[in-house]
Amino acid sequence: MFWRRTLSVVVLVPLVLLLIYLGTWFYLLLISAAVLMMQVEYCRLAGNFGSKLNPAVPTILTVGFCLFAFFLDTPIKNPTTSLVLFSFFVVVFIYAFASSIYRGKVAGELLTVTLKLTGILTIGWAFGYHCILLRKADAVGMQLIFLLIGTIWCSDTGAYLIGRAIGKHKLITPISPRKTVEGTIAGFVVGTLISIALGALLLQKLSLVNAAIIGLLLSVLGQLGDLSVSLMKRTAGVKDSGDFIPGHGGFLDRCDSLIFSAPILYYYLALTGFFS
Secondary structure (H helix, E strand, O other): OHHHHHHHHHHHHHHHHHHHHOOHHHHHHHHHHHHHHHHHHHEEEHHHHOOOOOOHHHHHHHHHHHHHHHHHHOOOOEEEHHHHHHHHHHHHHHHHHHHHHOOOOOHHHHHHHHHHHHHHHHHHHHHHHHHHHHHHOOOOHHHHHHHHHHHHHHHHHHHHHHHHHHHEEEEEOOOOOOOOOHHHHHHHHHHHHHHHHHHHHHHHOHHHHHHHHHHHHHHHHHHHHHHHHHHHHHHOOOOOOOOOOOOOOOHHHHOOOOOHHHHHHHHHHHOOOOOO
């Protein structure tokens, strides 16, 4: 298992970093492929809740968020983009309810509608849409993505290593039995410090205070995303969302920490005037 995990990292990490560096269509394909696989895995998990979701339409709508982010101006630069995006949200909600109404059943259909909306909005909008918006941010898009994934990955690694070394108090045992309070706190500290370091190295425009706040926010929300997917997997009775990445599970397992952290990073920077 160790060598499978190591080989996956050696092969995939340089490829992902290269596509982030290249940006444009290469990055769009990376994120689109990720959300596509995440949605397929999500629909498979939903089957364990008694709701059989055909991934075809949810996948199209999920990738649609990525295409909107890539081809349209950001809402900050062009208010019309917000109208288009809100219209697309309406389409998503219409699909979720209309497809269940068309089935002509009542039992379990409200759960099915909820599962459809949760998958499309968290994977397509929260993750895919904002990951692409961040990469499109003027001349610092690449640096922002490196700040995001660097902070999240180091926070996760710090939480794992410290948790294994000195962790004694369980965090939320039924959801994630191996997480500890000590590891969680260590993850927050490591993430904050890494964000400060990356901010100073990559983004001179980012103040020390904002870098520290971003690091703490990303660390907290990264762990929340991880626990949220863990909750889903525990409820479904499975260990991993998939087996596409040897030794690491599926795409949903690898990207769960970015689901909440990507939009928070974008909107925090927007609200603090970073993009102006």
